[in-house]
Amino acid sequence: MSATGVALEHGHDHDHAHGAHGHHELSFVKKYVFSTDHKMIGMQFLFTTLLMMMVGGALALGVRWQVAFPWTSMPLFGPLFAESGGQISPEFYTMLFTMHATVMIFLVIIPVLAGAFGNFLIPLMIGADDMAFPVLNMLSYWFMIPAIACFGLSFYFGGAAAGWTAYPLLADIRAAAPSSGSAQTFWLLGVTFVGVSSMMGSVNYMTTIINMRAPGMTLFRMPLTIWAMLITAILQAFALPVLTAAGFMQVFDRLDFGGPLEGIHTVFFIPAGLVVNNADPTVGGGQPLLWQHLFWFYSHPAVYIMLLPAMGMVSDMLACMCRKPVFGYKPMVFSMSAIAGLGFIVWGHHMFISGMNPALGMTFMLSTIMIALPSAVKVFNWIGTIWGGRLQFNTVTLYCAAFISMFIVGGLSGIFMAAVPVDIYFHDTYMIVAHFHYVVFGTTLFGVFAGIQFWYPKMFGRKMNETLGKWHFFLSFIGFNGAFFPMHMLGIAGFPRRYADPYIHPYLEHLMPLNQFITVSAIIMGFGQFLLLYNFGTSWFLGEKAGRNPWGANGLEWSAPSPPGHGNFDVPPVCYRGPYEYSNPNNPDQDFWMQTDPPKSKKKPEGDAGHGH
Amino acid sequence: MRKFWCGFFIFWPIAAVVYSAVSPQFNWWFPGPSVTELGQRIDNLFYLILIIVTAVFIGTQVALGYVLWRASHSKAERAWFTHGSHNLEVIWSVVPSVILLFLALYQMDVWALFRVQSFFPKEALNAPVAEVTARQFEWRIRYPGLDEHGVPKKLHLKPQPDDLYTVNDLHVPIGRPVMINLRSDDVQHSFFLPHLRIKQDAVPGQIIPIWFKPERQGNFDLACAELCGWGHYKMRAQLIVEREVEFQAYLQKLRADQNYDGHATPSAVAKKDE
Numbered sequence: 001m002s003a004t005g006v007a008l009e010h011g012h013d014h015d016h017a018h019g020a021h022g023h024h025e026l027s028f029v030k031k032y033v034f035s036t037d038h039k040m041i042g043m044q045f046l047f048t049t050l051l052m053m054m055v056g057g058a059l060a061l062g063v064r065w066q067v068a069f070p071w072t073s074m075p076l077f078g079p080l081f082a083e084s085g086g087q088i089s090p091e092f093y094t095m096l097f098t099m100h101a102t103v104m105i106f107l108v109i110i111p112v113l114a115g116a117f118g119n120f121l122i123p124l125m126i127g128a129d130d131m132a133f134p135v136l137n138m139l140s141y142w143f144m145i146p147a148i149a150c151f152g153l154s155f156y157f158g159g160a161a162a163g164w165t166a167y168p169l170l171a172d173i174r175a176a177a178p179s180s181g182s183a184q185t186f187w188l189l190g191v192t193f194v195g196v197s198s199m200m201g202s203v204n205y206m207t208t209i210i211n212m213r214a215p216g217m218t219l220f221r222m223p224l225t226i227w228a229m230l231i232t233a234i235l236q237a238f239a240l241p242v243l244t245a246a247g248f249m250q251v252f253d254r255l256d257f258g259g260p261l262e263g264i265h266t267v268f269f270i271p272a273g274l275v276v277n278n279a280d281p282t283v284g285g286g287q288p289l290l291w292q293h294l295f296w297f298y299s300h301p302a303v304y305i306m307l308l309p310a311m312g313m314v315s316d317m318l319a320c321m322c323r324k325p326v327f328g329y330k331p332m333v334f335s336m337s338a339i340a341g342l343g344f345i346v347w348g349h350h351m352f353i354s355g356m357n358p359a360l361g362m363t364f365m366l367s368t369i370m371i372a373l374p375s376a377v378k379v380f381n382w383i384g385t386i387w388g389g390r391l392q393f394n395t396v397t398l399y400c401a402a403f404i405s406m407f408i409v410g411g412l413s414g415i416f417m418a419a420v421p422v423d424i425y426f427h428d429t430y431m432i433v434a435h436f437h438y439v440v441f442g443t444t445l446f447g448v449f450a451g452i453q454f455w456y457p458k459m460f461g462r463k464m465n466e467t468l469g470k471w472h473f474f475l476s477f478i479g480f481n482g483a484f485f486p487m488h489m490l491g492i493a494g495f496p497r498r499y500a501d502p503y504i505h506p507y508l509e510h511l512m513p514l515n516q517f518i519t520v521s522a523i524i525m526g527f528g529q530f531l532l533l534y535n536f537g538t539s540w541f542l543g544e545k546a547g548r549n550p551w552g553a554n555g556l557e558w559s560a561p562s563p564p565g566h567g568n569f570d571v572p573p574v575c576y577r578g579p580y581e582y583s584n585p586n587n588p589d590q591d592f593w594m595q596t597d598p599p600k601s602k603k604k605p606e607g608d609a610g611h612g613h
Numbered sequence: 614m615r616k617f618w619c620g621f622f623i624f625w626p627i628a629a630v631v632y633s634a635v636s637p638q639f640n641w642w643f644p645g646p647s648v649t650e651l652g653q654r655i656d657n658l659f660y661l662i663l664i665i666v667t668a669v670f671i672g673t674q675v676a677l678g679y680v681l682w683r684a685s686h687s688k689a690e691r692a693w694f695t696h697g698s699h700n701l702e703v704i705w706s707v708v709p710s711v712i713l714l715f716l717a718l719y720q721m722d723v724w725a726l727f728r729v730q731s732f733f734p735k736e737a738l739n740a741p742v743a744e745v746t747a748r749q750f751e752w753r754i755r756y757p758g759l760d761e762h763g764v765p766k767k768l769h770l771k772p773q774p775d776d777l778y779t780v781n782d783l784h785v786p787i788g789r790p791v792m793i794n795l796r797s798d799d800v801q802h803s804f805f806l807p808h809l810r811i812k813q814d815a816v817p818g819q820i821i822p823i824w825f826k827p828e829r830q831g832n833f834d835l836a837c838a839e840l841c842g843w844g845h846y847k848m849r850a851q852l853i854v855e856r857e858v859e860f861q862a863y864l865q866k867l868r869a870d871q872n873y874d875g876h877a878t879p880s881a882v883a884k885k886d887e
């Protein structure tokens with residue numbers, strides 16, 4: 001601890017870091033805009049994704065309004081649809097849920113984990129001064145901007161409206177949907193740009209984690225966050241090219257310039273002889289199911305891309321909050337690897353009733369049900385981590401506990417849908433909607449909220465407000481469960497997803513009050529997010545000052561100044577032990593033992609500010 | 614505050630269980646018992662999974678609540694220093710995997726019956742009752758024409774001149790296995806009969822057979838479950854399960870209506886009144 005005490009905090013880090021690396025003062029643009037510093041890029045990702053989360057949330061409330069109060073004018077947003085008397089039209093509704101999912105998946109969940117936390121944490125946690133390819137890293141952020149622009153253009157042209165899954169033929173044939181002209185093409189380009197961004201990140205993360213670890217940081221001394229980021233990066237690298245290729249295939253199918261370019265108009269996904277919306281019959285001999293295979297070959301691994309990093313981060317945070325080593329570190333690593341491996345052979349569970357060969361249904365069921373196993377092992381290990389710990393209920397703990405609790409629900413509901421015969425009934429109902437919101441929102445996003453609260457001091461040198469954090473937790477949790485738990489019941493009642501007005505079907509009429517309850521809960525949850533933004537913004541100036549290691553944590557990142565200067569570490573870190581030596585009896589001075597602390601150091605920590613329990 | 618938060622994490626799973634338990638009373642549950650036996654077997658599989666899942670849910674949430682309680686009330690100077698337990702890892706990997714494997718294998722035969730053609734009842738497979746073609750945004754139904762005795766002919770893949778057509782109104786006889794051929798004219802749709810627990814996507818370029826054996830008379834909803842455009846929600850239709858004689862009469866009425874040339878003959882009028 002001696003090397004990392006608060007005494008070094010002031011003044012030193014700046015010139016030290018710069019001096020050590022021979023850098024000069026950077027211009028504003030280089031420092032804050034086209035920055036190649038992984039921390040700045042991480043924060044750029046974080047700001048962008050938080051902003052996009054609010055956009056996606058507004059879209060979701062539009063969807064929810066229509067399902068609960070169909071064809072009534074929406075408060076606040078109603079004036080936007082003045083021409084239709086404030087009503088959401090069915091075309092617009094279709095666009096709303098498509099763009100909601102698109103924004104949330106491609107612009108929030110994926111980039112917040114890999115982009116924001118991956119960037120910020122990887123070099124700090126492995127003791128590197130930056131990513132392996134800083135310029136590539138910068139580009140990976142800046143490729144998000146054309147992606148956002150393409151989605152914006154998609155909005156402008158009426159909004160893609162074929163679902164985030166973009167199944168042909170609805171997405172493929174221009175005549176099939178009013179807005180499926182340029183809107184869908186720009187949507188595809190947007191997804192492609194996100195893919196380019198992710199791929200740049202992925203290459204960078206793999207190289208950095210494999211090559212740039214500090215001395216002593218062996219693979220099995222890496223924090224689980226880093227393991228998760230590495231596995232995620234590998235998933236990206238293998239799965240993404242398939243989506244990118246499929247996206248271009250769909251773009252080529254859609255190209256219809258006329259003239260000499262007409263020859264490009266391919267028919268990968270278009271069978272012959274269809275008459276869509278009275279257009280000319282199609283020619284060709286394509287296969288619409290091909291898209292579904294290609295899409296899910298990426299998008300199933302992608303759901304783990306949307307989860308694994310959060311799992312890793314929560315493991316780290318839980319260990320710190322419980323002052324106890326992670327229970328079963330290696331089983332955690334192996335189960336994450338198993339999830340990733342199995343994740344490549346389960347994509348067909350999205351296609352059980354799509355018309356693919358029914359024999360495949362059986363094999364995909366087997367692999368899918370078995371993927372619940374590593375998930376279960378992880379849950380048991382988290383519970384084991386808390387077991388016998390010394391816990392404080394701060395905001396981080398609350399979110400981590402909720403993460404486990406919500407993941408149990410999402411994992412268990414997956415089993416119903418993995419069972420093919422039962423999925424016949426549940427496919428494309430609200431059961432699915434409940435399932436993936438429990439895993440993506442209840443689990444991943446809660447993990448992200450915890451992560452923001454936990455690493456905020458490292459990002460900005462100040463802590464976030466605990467009271468506001470707890471209120472945010474409370475509103476998010478109550479709103480979330482009020483909104484999504486009843487959706488299981490909607491699913492059991494056979495309530496199909498993506499319906500603009502379900503109540504024209506007699507068997508759904510009585511479900512309107514339940515949907516209104518859901519919408520009210522969703523509104524509570526949605527507005528609760530302003531608390532997070534407020535807390536995030538004000539703590540920057542008002543938050544309690546944090547030293548290097550406010551939580552008494554072990555990771556390498558906590559030995560760097562808060563916030564770390566350019567080049568991260570004032571003292572080049574050396575790693576002496578695993579990341580979870582909390583309450584180790586061999587270290588009687590304190591209940592944590594930083595990875596950077598040299599062995600047998602009997603020195604008392606010198607004014608380790610903020611570490612209290 | 615510790616008590617409050619521990620209570621919080623115990624309270625919500627209890628609320629969830631209670632809420633689920635009362636849901637059937639509030640009609641937030643299946644739309645009635647299944648109309649087919651196969652559907653009932655699907656329901657039984659659902660309940661089997663529900664029991665297992667509920668047990669696991671309660672077990673893990675209680676464990677979570679308990680460790681949270683213990684950890685937050687810990688009076689120990691230090692947390693328990695342990696990196697885990699090999700035996701526990703083995704137990705909690707093997708036990709769930711046995712349960713999961715059992716669950717997976719236990720599902721197979723219902724799926725085979727539902728979807729694998731060699732398991733279809735022969736009488737249904739050989740004589741499809743109707744062809745259902747989905748298009749934006751309706752269900753077109755084609756029955757084979759009737760022979761001189763009023764008995765339905767064989768359904769050909771290609772439309773025949775004497776075929777009978779309706780829209781959004783599928784009649785089938787009760788008590789025997791019937792099969793329909795599902796196709797699509799434009800984009801994907803999905804043939805969803807919630808009361809029969811049946812769902813199957815209609816895929817352009819494919820003809821997909823679906824069989825079921827309705828055991829209860831009545832009108833049941835037919836909905837579309839695969840996004841097919843802005844009017845997806847309004848592909849509302851009905852399945853009418855009726856006695857064999859009513860079904861035959863319905864087909865004959867269809868034929869009479871279809872052959873009606875504007876000059877009512879007494880027999881046609883009589884048929885209409887049936």
Ligand code: HEM
Binds near residue numbers: 368415423
């Ligand atoms: C315990 C492990 C899990 C199992 C057994 C499982 C199973 C399934 C199955 C069978 C489906 C398809 C259902 C259908 O459309 O009929 C599905 C959908 C989905 N799952 Fe999971 N799942 C699991 C965990 C996860 C996790 C961890 C995530 C994300 C972090 C996730 C995200 C999704 C999403 C986003 C969909 C819906 C995609 C869509 O149709 O729009 N699942 N899951």
Ligand SMILES: [Cu+2]
Binds near residue numbers: 303346347350
């Ligand atoms: Cu999946």
Ligand SMILES: [Cu+2]
Binds near residue numbers: 803841846
């Ligand atoms: Cu539809």
